[in-house]
Amino acid sequence: MSNLAAALDVVGSRWALLIVERLLDGPQRYGDLQRDLGVPTNMLATRLRELEAAGVLSRLPLRHNTRAYALTDRGRALGEAINALARWGEDLPGNDAD
Amino acid sequence: MSNLAAALDVVGSRWALLIVERLLDGPQRYGDLQRDLGVPTNMLATRLRELEAAGVLSRLPLRHNTRAYALTDRGRALGEAINALARWGEDLPGNDAD
DNA sequence: CTGCATCCGGAATGATACTG
DNA sequence: CAGTATCATTCCGGATGCAG
Numbered sequence: 154m155s156n157l158a159a160a161l162d163v164v165g166s167r168w169a170l171l172i173v174e175r176l177l178d179g180p181q182r183y184g185d186l187q188r189d190l191g192v193p194t195n196m197l198a199t200r201l202r203e204l205e206a207a208g209v210l211s212r213l214p215l216r217h218n219t220r221a222y223a224l225t226d227r228g229r230a231l232g233e234a235i236n237a238l239a240r241w242g243e244d245l246p247g248n249d250a251d
Numbered sequence: 252m253s254n255l256a257a258a259l260d261v262v263g264s265r266w267a268l269l270i271v272e273r274l275l276d277g278p279q280r281y282g283d284l285q286r287d288l289g290v291p292t293n294m295l296a297t298r299l300r301e302l303e304a305a306g307v308l309s310r311l312p313l314r315h316n317t318r319a320y321a322l323t324d325r326g327r328a329l330g331e332a333i334n335a336l337a338r339w340g341e342d343l344p345g346n347d348a349d
Numbered sequence: 350c351t352g353c354a355t356c357c358g359g360a361a362t363g364a365t366a367c368t369g
Numbered sequence: 370c371a372g373t374a375t376c377a378t379t380c381c382g383g384a385t386g387c388a389g
Contacts, residue, residue, distance in 0.1 A: 155269070155272070155337065155340075156337040156338070156339075156340035156341050156343075156346065157268060157269060157272050157333060157336055157337040157340055158269060158340075159340040159343050159345070159346060160336045160337060160339050160340030160343065161268060161269070161336070161340075163340075163343065164336075165263075165265070166380085166381095167263070167380085167381065167382095168381095170255060170259060171253070171255060171256060171259070174253070174255050182351085182352090183351070183352055183353080184350095184351060184352080187352095192382095193381075193382045193383065194352080194353070194354095194382095194383090195353080195354075195355080195381090195382075195383085196380095196381065196382070197352095197353090198352080198353050198354075199381095207343075208344075217389075218350090218351065218352075218388095218389055219351070219352085220352085227342065230339055230342070231339055233335045233339075234332055234335035234336040234339055235255060237331045237332035237335050238255055238258045238259070238262075238332040239253065239254040239255040239258060240254070241254075241258050241328055241329055241331075241332055242253075242254035242255055242256075242257040242258030242259075242261075243254050244325065244328070245254075245257050245258065245261065245305075246306075247257070248254065248257060264361080264362090265361080265362065265363095266362095280370080280371085281370070281371050281372070282370060282371075285371095290363095291362075291363050291364065291365090292364095292365090292371085292372070292373090293362090293363080293364090293365095293372085293373075293374085293375095294361095294362065294363070295372090296371085296372055296373075297361095297362095316369085316370060316371070317370065317371080318370095318371085
């Protein structure tokens with residue numbers, strides 16, 4: 154399996170990269186991600202578990218019943234790929250040239 | 252919708268980036284992609300149609316019943332994102348450090 | 350009130366057989 | 370060789386329920 158396939162195996166599912174992109178701005182809580190991305194709650198829970206298992210993010214306990222999700226070093230390493238993809242997305246039809 | 256979401260809308264489906272990665276080496280024919288990537292034939296046809304519609308690749312007629320798929324400029328612009336993702340994939344568990 | 354699990358219908362994906 | 374048609378399976382998304 155190629156390295157690209159291995160990467161897509163981890164972050165190739167529907168919301169993974171969007172979640173990581175949001176976390177590049179700093180740790181976020183569950184509800185923040187949910188409202189900000191519009192991701193269904195069950196999908197968010199599933200992706201967060203997978204991304205945590207893959208070492209992309211980790212849970213930071215805040216107070217009881219409240220925690221934040223923060224990128225690990227491996228998660229932050231996705232920044233370049235995410236930025237490259239987002240820049241590519243700028244040139245797609247339907248995006249104003251700003 | 253963010254630029255990343257727009258990009259994933261085009262190349263976020265299961266085989267899209269793997270197909271483009273393969274085409275970065277130069278134009279390929281249907282059977283080449285199918286055997287090289289192990290992608291199911293119907294998925295390959297679907298993705299090729301979508302990627303062509305999105306302006307990522309184009310068909311090059313070779314002879315009767317034979318054509319090749321080649322990246323457009325927009326398709327080649329995905330190279331950076333793909334390479335970034337592939338480099339990220341190198342550091343995942345299960346990959347030897349070489 | 351926030352963080353999740355479960356249930357269920359619909360969409361995406363995959364295996365295989367068949368056609369021009 | 371380059372696809373299409375069909376059907377099984379798996380994934381996704383919205384609603385709802387429930388625990389801390």
